[in-house]
Amino acid sequence: MTNTDLFTTGRVGALELPNRLVMAPMTRNRAAADGTPTELMATYYTQRASAGLIIAEAATPNQVGLTYPNIPAIYTDSHIAGWRRVTDSVRAAGGRMVLQLQHGGRVGHPDNSGLTPVAPSAIALPDTVHTPTGHQDAVTPRELTVAEIQDTVADFVTAARNAIAAGFEGVEIHSANGYLLHQFLSDNTNQRTDAYGGSIANRIRFTVEVVDAVIAAVGAERVGVRIAPGVNVNGIAETDTDELYPALVSALAQRRPAYLHVVFADPESSLFHRIRSLWPTTLIANPNLGWGVPLPADGGAAAAGALLGAGADLVSLGRSFLANPDLVERLRIGAPLNTVRDAHLMYVGGATGYTDYPALADNSAPGDSALDSLATKQLSAVSAA
Numbered sequence: 001m002t003n004t005d006l007f008t009t010g011r012v013g014a015l016e017l018p019n020r021l022v023m024a025p026m027t028r029n030r031a032a033a034d035g036t037p038t039e040l041m042a043t044y045y046t047q048r049a050s051a052g053l054i055i056a057e058a059a060t061p062n063q064v065g066l067t068y069p070n071i072p073a074i075y076t077d078s079h080i081a082g083w084r085r086v087t088d089s090v091r092a093a094g095g096r097m098v099l100q101l102q103h104g105g106r107v108g109h110p111d112n113s114g115l116t117p118v119a120p121s122a123i124a125l126p127d128t129v130h131t132p133t134g135h136q137d138a139v140t141p142r143e144l145t146v147a148e149i150q151d152t153v154a155d156f157v158t159a160a161r162n163a164i165a166a167g168f169e170g171v172e173i174h175s176a177n178g179y180l181l182h183q184f185l186s187d188n189t190n191q192r193t194d195a196y197g198g199s200i201a202n203r204i205r206f207t208v209e210v211v212d213a214v215i216a217a218v219g220a221e222r223v224g225v226r227i228a229p230g231v232n233v234n235g236i237a238e239t240d241t242d243e244l245y246p247a248l249v250s251a252l253a254q255r256r257p258a259y260l261h262v263v264f265a266d267p268e269s270s271l272f273h274r275i276r277s278l279w280p281t282t283l284i285a286n287p288n289l290g291w292g293v294p295l296p297a298d299g300g301a302a303a304a305g306a307l308l309g310a311g312a313d314l315v316s317l318g319r320s321f322l323a324n325p326d327l328v329e330r331l332r333i334g335a336p337l338n339t340v341r342d343a344h345l346m347y348v349g350g351a352t353g354y355t356d357y358p359a360l361a362d363n364s365a366p367g368d369s370a371l372d373s374l375a376t377k378q379l380s381a382v383s384a385a
Contacts, residue, residue, distance in 0.1 A: 005308050006301065006315065007332055010052055012282050013221035013258030015096055015169055017052035020308065021328055022284055024316035025055045025100040025172070025226075027071065029347045030354060035060065035073030037082035042089040043355045047325035049095030052314065055172055055224075055261070056086070058102030058179075061159030062152070065103035065180065066113040068130045070349060074099065074159045080166045087167030098170040098224060099163040101156055105180030106141040106189070107234050117141040118148065120184045120206075121191040126235045130347075149196060149206060152180075153213050160214045160223075170222035173214060175207045175248075176263050178234025185244060188237040200240065204248045211255055220257050224284075228263035229271055242271055249278045256281055259314075264288035267310035276311040285312035292343075295319055299327065299337045322346070326359040335360055 010017040030041050045054060059074040060066045066073070073079045083099070090097050106119035111131040118141055125138035144152065160171045175181035183189040184206040190197050196205055207225075215223050227248065230241045238244060249260065258281060265272050265285035276283055287303035289295060296302070299320035307315050321327050323338040330337055338357050340346075345353025 006304055007328075010282070010314050012053060012098075012224070012314070013170065015053070015258075017096065017314070018050075019052040019328055020314045021052050021304070021331070022314050022316035023048055023051040023054040023321040024286055024318040025057045025174075026318050026322060027057050027068070027347070028354065029068065029070040029349055031070050031072040032082075033070065034078065035066070035071065035076075036078045037072050037086050039085065040351060040355060041072070041082075042086045045086055045097065046089045046093045046095070047355060047359070048321055048327070049090050049093035050326060050328045051095065051321065052328075054090065054095055054097045055316065056083075056097055056099045056168070058100045058174055059083075059159070059163075061101050061103055062155040063113050064115045064118055065105070065108070065152075065155075067102070067104035067107050067179070068347075069112055069132050074101070074162045074166070075155070080162050083163070083166035083168070091167065097168050098172055098222075099166070099168045100172040100174050100226065101159050101163070102174035103152065103156075103180040105183045106138065107179055108141075109136060109139060111136065118144050119180065120144065120189060120196065123189055123191065143192075146194065146196070149209075153206075153209050156210045157213045157217045160218045164218055164222065170224065170258060171214065171218070172224040172226050172261060173207070173211055174226050175210075176226045176228035177231065178236045181207045181210065182228065182234075182236060185248065186236045186238050187240065189235065200244055200247045203244070204251055207248065208251050208255075211252060211257060215255055215257060220255060223257040224259040224261055225252055225257055226261040226263065229275075231264055245271065246274055246278060249275050253278055253280050258282060259284050261316065262286065265307055265312065267306045267312075272310065282313045283311065284314045284316050285310075286316040286318070289319070295323075295337075295339065297337070299324065299331065301331050323357050324359075325357055326361075330360065 010020040059072045108117040109129040122143045124140040128135040163171045229245045261284040263286045285307040304315035323340045
């Protein structure tokens with residue numbers, strides 16, 4: 001397949017998508033202090049409504065699952081109302097959204113949530129955690145009891161129902177990137193000796209139970225799952241990736257959720273091809289474009305095309321959508337792309353580095369290299385004519 005296949009129609013569950021480009025969920029720290037989405041967030045997502053699908057940034061299903069300051073949530077009426085303003089605005093602009101549900105587990109701090117973080121085992125994150133007063137050493141989390149695990153499953157169910165009430169087309173269960181569900185999967189963060197620890201069958205149990213319960217509540221066609229095989233962030237150090245993920249994917253495949261979202265997928269990896277062979281519904285793949293390094297000039301279009309060629313149905317891009325609200329159109333016509341100005345601006349709040357990236361139609365952003373380049377091309381074409 002070629003890059004042009006990015007612009008053919010796709011499907012997730014019952015949703016028809018106008019293209020195969022998915023806006024990946026990206027934490028942006030623009031919610032109110034209580035987790036309520038803001039009008040600024042509505043503007044940000046509406047600007048990017050041309051994506052085939054928007055997966056909104058991680059929202060916590062309960063208070064103890066909060067990770068960092070100004071992270072959105074989905075467990076109160078205020079959260080539902082705030083997200084409803086976002087989804088109404090995006091839908092009016094022709095877009096489609098699902099909401100990622102993320103419990104931080106040990107990735108959190110009492111200064112953020114007011115509570116001691118919880119985890120599969122009492123093993124602290126080997127890093128600092130961002131708080132309202134700056135970075136602080138992570139605290140040792142409290143090990144969840146079996147009863148609390150079941151309570152957490154119930155919180156995911158309530159969050160999923162709240163997301164549907166807030167106007168989302170569905171939810172994505174976040175079992176990746178070192179957060180709670182991933183902590184249960186990984187043998188370095190899960191040292192339990194009960195039915196949720198030890199063997200691979202036990203370590204995948206929590207993710208499967210969450211997915212089962214959410215599917216029972218809102219329907220399989222409204223549920224996706226995100227995984228990150230071998231992605232060692234937030235202190236994760238898997239020792240059995242090649243055995244763990246085929247077992248997890250096989251178990252999830254029996255439930256037939258609408259999609260599986262694979263982070264940092266490698267089109268040449270035997271594990272990726274194994275996952276593709278096991279997965280019966282839509283597979284979304286996210287390419288590894290290198291974190292902390294500049295995006296490729298094409299914004300990841302070539303990597304996306306390679307993933308489609310390797311069997312992915314849809315491709316998710318993150319920073320490319322962050323810097324280019326009209327990314328789909330830019331890639332479609334081969335226009336130059338805005339670059340991410342300053343990674344620090346991703347997380348500091350406010351409009352700068354958030355809603356002020358120009359679209360091609362904007363002529364009010366002097367100095368933007370992409371627009372300057374495009375203007376030069378357009379002037380040259382006029383001169384040649």
